[in-house]
Amino acid sequence: MTDLLREEPRVVSAGVDLFANALAAQAVPVTTVDWRPPVAGTEDHLARVLADPRRPDANALALSRMLAAGADLVDVRPAREVLGLESGQFLHAGPPITWERASGPLRGALIGAALFEGLAATPSSAEALLAAGDGVEWAPCHDSGGVGPMAGVVSPSMWLFELRDEATGRTAWCSLNEGLGTVLRYGAYGPDVVDRLRWMASVLGPLLQAAVRRRERIDVKGIIAQMVQMGDEGHNRNRAGTLMLLRDLLPALVDGGAPSSDVAAVAEFVGGNDHFFLNLVMPAGKLQTSAAADLPGCTVVTTMARNGTDFGIQVSGTGGRWFTAPASTPEGLYLGAFGPDDANPDIGDSAITETIGLGGFAMAAAPAIVRFVGGSVPDALATSRLMYEITIGENPAYAIPILEFRGAPTGIDVTLVTRTGVLPQINTGIAGRVAGTGQVGAGLVQPPMECFTSALSALAAAAPPLAPRPAPEVPGSPIRSAGASHVSRRDG
């Protein structure tokens, strides 16, 4: 707190420019807010939520927990072991969804997973099985403490990275990345796709498991901190992170006694897939946001995730409740002959990277890929800077060199999004609309504002009402002095 009457005033002005100018004319330092009205219809909810006495401390606690969260890779195991997933059970990206409303790529990935698990012999019989819901069920990865990129489909025989936050003992998981192009997570389910999944389950998973166990732990948070300084933003560019992971794993891989051809294949697969490390950034993000979850009164976003049909968010103060709205279609660049008509709406749990201040939020750190997602370097700098306007803090662990090592913008605040109208910026891959297509491009996308206004409304409903304070019961008579009365005069 400043001493109002003794310090030279330094003023923040919001509203009428005339008054800011009048202050400036008095040689007072004035910072003028680029103010605009909040999203229409939110003013009462905003007042209620901002009046919530729990909010400042809850948000501060959320931020400190997010910044303190660590992320170590501690094991690699099949989903059956990690999650107790049984045959016919699947997990997927984004908020909950039925088969009827599921998008092409999510259906394609479920079909591929059913084939991989041997639940059906052909794609059409797999589709029939899934559509009938006969002995099959699926639920969001997020609700099981993990994340999956794009369609995010996980079945019992797929192997998962397991990460642990040493500070809290909390764990999170993510699938192993298959590479780019025609892959399950983009909705492809051809024989190549299923064969690759089999190799990942029989060779890649076990070798990674042995290597990680020999290493005991790999500091994923530390690698992310370094990759951000090496031009990766952790969502659409993970090249440096992937190579640093490989550097850490290679000695243990080589020393693990597996056939050299398998070791070579694993090294080639990991090193040849620039996105391999995405599947470690994501669960590190899940650990970070889980640390901030379930704090009453807290307005920090803990999840942004899409299932290809709906975009869903979760907010700390409202626990596990999803706030959903139809997902937008990304804008960006397309591979080969694909074009915007081939694009599916936004899909995947990978927006967890933006939720922790990476990806689109850290675009300034990754000038090498701004053109790939259809932007320019000044755009990237402006985007990252704008994201500080909707976040409550900065993460010094993830420092952005070109912004003078400013920490990544961390802790998206629902009230800041609705007050400013500024939506989180997400970098993303673009899946083909039709099941079985695979990746068609990459670009930029934003969540629908409705997710945030719905969350705000729920936060308002959970906040104490704003009621006039009951009048204090002070006995005695009113001031009856006749106007200007001289109440007291003392020397001094």
Next chain:
Amino acid sequence: MIRHVEVRAGTYHDSVTLMQVSQAVQGEEGVGGALVAMATQLNLDLLGGMGFDVPTASPNDLVIGVTADDDAALGRALARVESALAARSSEDSGAGGFGAAAAPRTVGSAARRDGATVAFVSTPGPYAFSDAMDALQHGLHVVVFSDNVPVEQEVRLKQEAHERGLLVMGPDCGTAVVGGVGFGFANVVRPGPVGIVAASGTGAQQLLGLLDGAGVGISHCLGVGGRDLSAAVGGASTLAALDLLADDDATEVVVVVSKPPAPEVADSVRERAEKLGKPVVLALLGPGRPDLTAVAQTVVTTAGAEWRAPRSWPSTAPVAGPYPHVRGLFAGGTLCDEAMLLVSAALGPVLSNIPLEPSWALEPGLPSKGHTMIDFGDDEMTRGRPHPMIDNSLRIERLLAEARDPSCGVVLLDVVLGHGAHPDPAAELAQAIVRARNVAGARGRDLAVVVALIGSADDPQGLEEQARALRDAGASVHLSNAAAARAAIALVNGGGGD
């Protein structure tokens, strides 16, 4: 020699930053060695090598080791650690790096980057609470100029401010002067011994102008908002402002300007005033109470100075009544109130949009009838429209309408000068006054115009020039609003007034 080691969990800074911090700490007098670093094995080994007991810590923890000659030196060293780390984070939040910084979108964002002390919020009423709350939660005092803020939101703001030791001026705080800086509509006044706590913006401006005119300066003028002394708000800001002025060495005399407080609030204000240790003038405006000019006189004499009657500039036009009724067109609510009190006491009921008696309310559309006074600065009138201190168009329109009304004899206007107000109101109003008088003259009537000119000699518009321009247009001009109202009464009563 003191060896100090501490571990801070979950605090991360990069190694280059921390080396710079370590170096800064070592530069403090009386500090032998210092290591501020992340607790990696390497750094823990270094710490041990420097002779410290190595603590248990992980690489995600910050470890601080300092050797100092004595407690004072250690204190300086640790303070230096804080300031060096804080300096880094404030650099971080500035425009650092390439390209232009994004403009702040919220008060909080602006507060974080520029180390501000006060926020001035003039956003539309339905949104102002969010901006003001944001200011408080970022440690800023706040002037809420906005009106139309629900009272329960005002109560909540003032509760938050109380808990944080901050002051909320407003909502609907038109005027504040803090350390010589004018916020909102404020007059340029000399520094001096009088501290003002004002629930009324234009009431405060009248006092500022009259005190300045009498050669008495102002320490601070803290607005509290028109509802502060209501039962619902409980005088929260008035009490806080009194406490601030009590501790302020520059303030020798305090004046509280308000309508009479709610009974349950009155005692707490009086009690606080009595314990202030400084003379307090409670200027409670209302029927049978002294007007603002009389208050100014009391304050001036309480401050030990000599009272001088406020200046006036008589009209150059001859008196050529009759002048059947007074029509007041006001920008300032308190000025309108004061004029209505005086005129109704002398001439009978005054109809208004802010009537003194419920039965004196104007009909919808506010048509003049008998003695009529309109507050053009009222919440209802400013919704979606600039304040009449900035934009004269509504009042000019009404002035011309009154000129055509045979029942109108005297138009009473306030013209408020100072920061934020129209840069040259007389230029527009003088023309309109000439036109209005011509319109009435063409109908065989004299339209008398009486102006209350609220301002100080050093206001940017130029008090003397404004007064002359208005007088040359045929108006009589008074620095005292009460004097202007009395001049209008005298005209109606058949006297010359000036």
